[in-house]
Ligand code: SIN
């Protein structure tokens with residue numbers, strides 16, 4: 017369903033079996049050799065998620081990408097799994113866009129998880145200029161997702177992102193403000209055997225001249 021130009025909510029895109037497999041993969045990643053952590057951002061506040069970046073690391077102190085986690089433990093960002101890259105490409109296509117993702121930010125929200133209103137604007141200037149989308153996948157508990165406009169003070173629409181949903185925003189929607197006001201505890205499909213929510217956002221930092 018198109019929410020606005022360049023913004024598409026793909027409801028129930030993933031089957032429960034697909035979701036189960038993705039949840040297992042996310043769990044293994046966040047508790048792996050390079051584990052998820054709670055970033056402390058520029059102003060000194062703690063984020064309300066556990067974060068793991070794949071492919072490239074987003075540094076919450078500098079709001080820029082790097083290869084090793086210099087704001088935390090200096091470990092290298094694990095590679096972006098190949099099936100994640102394929103999935104992001106397919107989702108972008110389903111929304112009428114193209115994406116060759118080179119990074120993913122994987123966040124885990126517990127019952128108190130949330131994320132303030134922000135823009136995703138730390139990818140490369142050519143990638144942002146081309147409007148290459150952010151592809152978001154939700155697993156587990158439902159989130160109350162806020163989707164605003166291009167200015168912070170623009171009106172904000174609240175949408176529920178449920179397990180198995182994807183949300184794609186690119187083109188004219190690429191820099192729209194968004195956030196997560198709350199998680200709905202206990203709303204995950206029982207088949208997943210999980211509490212809390214995984215969210216994956218795929219992005220493309222580097223861009224080939226042919227995509228510009
Ligand atoms: C984000 O904006 O990075 C996360 C959005 C979400 O969790 O749905």
Ligand code: MN
Nearest residue numbers: 134135136194
């Ligand atoms: Mn974001």
